[in-house]
Amino acid sequence: MISIRGVKHSIQGKPILQDINLDLPRGGVTALIGPNGAGKSTLLSLIARLQPLGTGTIRVDALQIGSCSDAALARVLAIMPQSAQISARLRVGEAVMMGRYPWHRGRPGKRDGEIVEETLRLFSLTSLADRFLDEISGGQRQRAMVAMAYAQETDYLLLDEPLNNLDIAASRHLMRLLRQMADTGRKSIVIVLHDINYAAAFADRVVVMREGRIVADGAPGAVITPALMADVFETDAKVHLVDDRPVVLV
Amino acid sequence: MDRRLALLCGLLALSCVAFMLLGAVGSWEFLLQFRLRRLAALLLVGICLSTATVLFQTIAGNRILTPSLIGFDALYILILTAMVQVLGLAGFAAIPAPVIFAINLAAMTALGMLLFGVLMFGAKGDMIKLVLTGIVAGILIRSLTEFLQRMIDPSEFQMIQAASFARFTHVDTGLLVLTAAASLPALALTWRVRFRLDVLALGSELATGLGENPQRGRKQVLALICVLVASATALAGPSGLFGLIVTALAYLVAPGTRHAVTLPTAALVGCIVLVAGQTVMERVLDLSTPLPVVVELLGGLVFLFLVLKRHIR
Numbered sequence: 001m002i003s004i005r006g007v008k009h010s011i012q013g014k015p016i017l018q019d020i021n022l023d024l025p026r027g028g029v030t031a032l033i034g035p036n037g038a039g040k041s042t043l044l045s046l047i048a049r050l051q052p053l054g055t056g057t058i059r060v061d062a063l064q065i066g067s068c069s070d071a072a073l074a075r076v077l078a079i080m081p082q083s084a085q086i087s088a089r090l091r092v093g094e095a096v097m098m099g100r101y102p103w104h105r106g107r108p109g110k111r112d113g114e115i116v117e118e119t120l121r122l123f124s125l126t127s128l129a130d131r132f133l134d135e136i137s138g139g140q141r142q143r144a145m146v147a148m149a150y151a152q153e154t155d156y157l158l159l160d161e162p163l164n165n166l167d168i169a170a171s172r173h174l175m176r177l178l179r180q181m182a183d184t185g186r187k188s189i190v191i192v193l194h195d196i197n198y199a200a201a202f203a204d205r206v207v208v209m210r211e212g213r214i215v216a217d218g219a220p221g222a223v224i225t226p227a228l229m230a231d232v233f234e235t236d237a238k239v240h241l242v243d244d245r246p247v248v249l250v
Numbered sequence: 251m252d253r254r255l256a257l258l259c260g261l262l263a264l265s266c267v268a269f270m271l272l273g274a275v276g277s278w279e280f281l282l283q284f285r286l287r288r289l290a291a292l293l294l295v296g297i298c299l300s301t302a303t304v305l306f307q308t309i310a311g312n313r314i315l316t317p318s319l320i321g322f323d324a325l326y327i328l329i330l331t332a333m334v335q336v337l338g339l340a341g342f343a344a345i346p347a348p349v350i351f352a353i354n355l356a357a358m359t360a361l362g363m364l365l366f367g368v369l370m371f372g373a374k375g376d377m378i379k380l381v382l383t384g385i386v387a388g389i390l391i392r393s394l395t396e397f398l399q400r401m402i403d404p405s406e407f408q409m410i411q412a413a414s415f416a417r418f419t420h421v422d423t424g425l426l427v428l429t430a431a432a433s434l435p436a437l438a439l440t441w442r443v444r445f446r447l448d449v450l451a452l453g454s455e456l457a458t459g460l461g462e463n464p465q466r467g468r469k470q471v472l473a474l475i476c477v478l479v480a481s482a483t484a485l486a487g488p489s490g491l492f493g494l495i496v497t498a499l500a501y502l503v504a505p506g507t508r509h510a511v512t513l514p515t516a517a518l519v520g521c522i523v524l525v526a527g528q529t530v531m532e533r534v535l536d537l538s539t540p541l542p543v544v545v546e547l548l549g550g551l552v553f554l555f556l557v558l559k560r561h562i563r
Contacts, residue, residue, distance in 0.1 A: 048458070050455050050458050050459070070458065070461045070462065075461075078459060089506075089507055090452075098449065098456075099460070101448075101449055102461045106444070148456075149459070
């Protein structure tokens with residue numbers, strides 16, 4: 001379980017997160033949604049120790065962020081940062097193998113090779129394995145980055161806007177893959193999404209943030225309502241139920 | 251990849267043989283010893299500078315940088331100038347070579363770490379900012395050096411000028427041993443962390459996600475760079491853009507990003523450039539121009555080419 005207690009965060013005196021308390025139990029897909037600047041990405045990066053945590057505590061299972069070893073956490077939790085850019089010139093297969101680093105520490109074994117193979121297949125990247133990351137399309141690169149985080153084989157997988165740059169087919173493919181990992185692979189997935197409809201369609205739980213606070217939390221059907229659109233997103237979009245699932249009309 | 255490394259090894263062996271044997275006249279015993287010392291110095295400096303440049307480019311995430319761009323060489327000349335200024339030419343000449351060497355090594359390592367430390371603290375992990383402020387700091391150090399040089403008399407100035415380019419004409423065995431003692435542990439350490447370097451090269455966020463703390467990693471790598479550049483420079487003098495040429499060639503030979511390949515490739519290329527270059531300059535062209543002057547010229551051209559073409563990132 002990821003448990004967040006009394007987390008505050010500010011950048012140059014400007015509060016970004018205020019009094020965040022949240023429990024994310026094992027398993028399932030949790031979507032973080034909210035308007036721009038709500039603090040979703042900041043919260044995710046604090047959980048993944050990409051930024052130093054000021055006030056409050058975050059625990060991932062038994063590991064406390066800030067005091068646990070980075071290497072130990074890397075075997076429990078993987079993150080795909082927002083618009084991750086790799087400066088090194090890397091092939092797709094090599095990048096996915098880098099995801100195995102917390103386990104092989106630079107000396108990949110036979111099993112690492114098998115997992116990379118399997119991951120490439122799962123993400124339909126096998127044919128691109130020998131291409132350099134800066135030679136493939138933005139969507140393919142995005143998929144490679146998710147594959148890299150997946151190959152880390154952690155219980156928790158954090159993704160910051162993984163649907164950026166993806167077309168509808170690639171987006172649905174990725175979300176189904178994540179759904180399948182949560183259902184059959186017992187992974188816990190926390191994902192920052194911009195498109196509420198994807199959250200409604202694929203998440204078990206939606207956590208809504210606004211101005212650094214959590215303002216709603218629950219199943220998509222209960223949370224995504226016309227009232228939420230008006231109060232939190234400040235837009236008068238209609239919400240319809242289609243197949244018992246809320247759909248925001250844009 | 252192994253074939254390429256083998257080819258480079260062959261080229262290096264050839265250059266070494268040429269360096270040892272070409273134009274050999276007189277007492278063999280003396281000649282061999284004399285040239286062997288110089289060869290050892292060339293190899294050591296070649297390995298240290300190439301390795302330091304690869305390390306620097308890895309943590310800066312940029313392949314057109316070299317430690318001398320942010321004022322490392324300038325630091326050496328500043329220390330030299332300051333010593334001559336304080337002690338005078340006679341006083342400076344009276345200090346035994348190993349002591350000057352030790353002072354140079356210690357001062358460069360310490361000042362380098364201080365400089366980088368302050369820059370890193372100010373840049374807060376922003377490498378672009380670190381590099382830009384580093385270049386400005388380099389200009390500051392150079393201006394300070396020039397200011398000091400204006401206040402000393404011409405003969406002292408000439409002596410500093412002569413020492414401002416790397417030279418391999420005469421190599422003292424004692425200094426060679428000191429250089430090896432300082433640089434070999436740093437080289438061994440670099441080789442040990444080669445896999446961590448691969449992770450650090452991915453950038454801060456991804457490295458953190460994979461369990462490598464980028465701040466700590468960069469500090470350790472910067473310390474290694476300081477020791478390597480300081481020992482090479484204290485032995486042979488500043489070498490300017492040499493590292494840039496070598497890494498650009500190394501990436502051409504081995505385009506991958508694995509440090510297990512890049513580090514030995516760059517080291518081999520560095521040694522070949524130095525040994526073959528020195529042989530050609532001395533024995534074939536019969537020039538007494540120090541090799542780095544030529545390397546600097548070529549380095550400037552390579553730098554321009556890289557910046558304009560920008561196919562290497």
